[in-house]
Amino acid sequence: MSQPSSAPGGEARLALTAGIGCYFIWGFVPLVFQAMGHLGVGAWEILAHRIFWGAPTSAVFVAMARQWGQVRRVLRRPRVLGLLVLSAALIAVNWTIFIMAVNSGRVLETSLGYFINPLLNMATGALIFRERLDRTAMAAIGLAVVGVVLQTAALGHLPIISLTLAVSFLGYGLVRKQVAAEAQTGLFIECLALAPFAAGLIFWLEAGGGHGHFLTNPAAAAWMVACGPLTAAPLVLFAWSARRMPLSAIGFLQFIAPSITFFMGLAEGEAFTPLRAVSFAFIWAGAAVFALGAWRRGRRVATLAAQADA
Numbered sequence: 001m002s003q004p005s006s007a008p009g010g011e012a013r014l015a016l017t018a019g020i021g022c023y024f025i026w027g028f029v030p031l032v033f034q035a036m037g038h039l040g041v042g043a044w045e046i047l048a049h050r051i052f053w054g055a056p057t058s059a060v061f062v063a064m065a066r067q068w069g070q071v072r073r074v075l076r077r078p079r080v081l082g083l084l085v086l087s088a089a090l091i092a093v094n095w096t097i098f099i100m101a102v103n104s105g106r107v108l109e110t111s112l113g114y115f116i117n118p119l120l121n122m123a124t125g126a127l128i129f130r131e132r133l134d135r136t137a138m139a140a141i142g143l144a145v146v147g148v149v150l151q152t153a154a155l156g157h158l159p160i161i162s163l164t165l166a167v168s169f170l171g172y173g174l175v176r177k178q179v180a181a182e183a184q185t186g187l188f189i190e191c192l193a194l195a196p197f198a199a200g201l202i203f204w205l206e207a208g209g210g211h212g213h214f215l216t217n218p219a220a221a222a223w224m225v226a227c228g229p230l231t232a233a234p235l236v237l238f239a240w241s242a243r244r245m246p247l248s249a250i251g252f253l254q255f256i257a258p259s260i261t262f263f264m265g266l267a268e269g270e271a272f273t274p275l276r277a278v279s280f281a282f283i284w285a286g287a288a289v290f291a292l293g294a295w296r297r298g299r300r301v302a303t304l305a306a307q308a309d310a
Contacts, residue, residue, distance in 0.1 A: 015244035019253045022237035027260025029230055030102040030110070032223060037103040039220040041213050045205055046099050046227070047092070049214070051198035053228030055191035061184040061236050070185045080179055081189070087175040088190035094168040101161045107265035108272070112151060113165030114258035115283045119144040119290055120166050121173065128174075136293035140286045147282030154276040183239035187232060252291050 036046050062071060074080050101110045123141050125131035133141070151159045179186055205212030213220040262280070266272060 011244060015241040018237040019241035019245055022234035023253050023256035025234040027257035030107055030261055030264060032230060033099050033102050036220060036223045039217055041220050043099040043103055047096050048198040048201040049224035050095060050227040050231055051191055051194045052202060053225050054231040055195050057228035057232040058184060058188040058191055061232055062188050065184050067182055067185045070181060074181050074185060074189060083175055083179050084186060084189045085193045087172050088193040090168050090172040092194055094165060097161060097164050105270060106161055107261050108270050109159055109161040110165060111258040111262040111265060112159060112283060113162035115287055116144055116162060116166040117169050118254055119286055120170050124170060136289055140289040143282050143286035143289060147279045147286060150275060150279035150282060154273055154279055183235050187235055255287050
């Protein structure tokens with residue numbers, strides 16, 4: 001993916017709309033999984049159909065972007081293909097944990113995970129890639145660490161769901177950074193890599209004495225098919241908008257989805273003790289400091305670019 005940049009006029013507004021749209025879809029996707037859960041569909045069946053229907057949907061987006069040549073090049077390069085298989089495994093772990101959590105009344109823990117993720121990305125950049133952290137970044141990471149410690153105290157154990165979601169998505173992002181392929185191509189090959197397992201699980205569920213719901217419940221079947229577009233479409237929107245928006249703007253937008261899921265968890269009556277509230281306050285403070293730092297960096301880059309053009 002090329003470096004995001006500011007786009008002029010109407011295209012900039014479209015990019016902002018696409019970016020907001022993708023994060024809103026990601027924020028409300030738990031309601032889809034919960035609707036399927038209410039119809040009796042288990043997490044593994046949801047995951048299998050999300051992967052299975054994600055493959056043809058991402059193929060449509062590959063065709064729209066005219067990336068079949070890129071798909072063929074990736075399939076001929078064992079190293080790139082191996083990296084995409086690894087990223088597929090990581091995103092499958094992320095999807096599995098997320099689906100299980102939202103369908104077992106633990107939406108707040110998923111929200112915490114995706115608030116932590118950008119801060120974890122920043123810390124990893126410093127540790128692995130020797131990226132320099134300024135005081136704002138250090139403060140954001142410190143606030144997040146305090147928040148996780150308080151969340152551990154509030155839950156009585158480590159927030160395993162939150163940390164697994166954050167770490168698996170971090171790993172996915174790190175692997176995908178090494179892959180010379182666009183988002184549509186990458187998702188299509190990831191779905192292809194996972195499709196045999198998904199198809200096998202679907203066949204076993206449907207043939208295994210009525211455990212599957214696709215052939216017996218039309219409403220559930222419709223939701224299952226919808227999982228394909230709901231998986232592929234926000235990724236394509238994100239990829240399109242990220243090329244046309246400054247990084248500082250993306251830094252703000254990425255907190256939309258966990259904010260939605262946070263209020264969703266509250267609305268659904270999940271336990272929210274005073275200590276848990278304090279832990280989220282520290283996480284929010286870390287996110288706010290992170291967003292402020294991203295905005296300041298964006299301003300500095302814009303100023304330097306204007307001076308260079310002058």
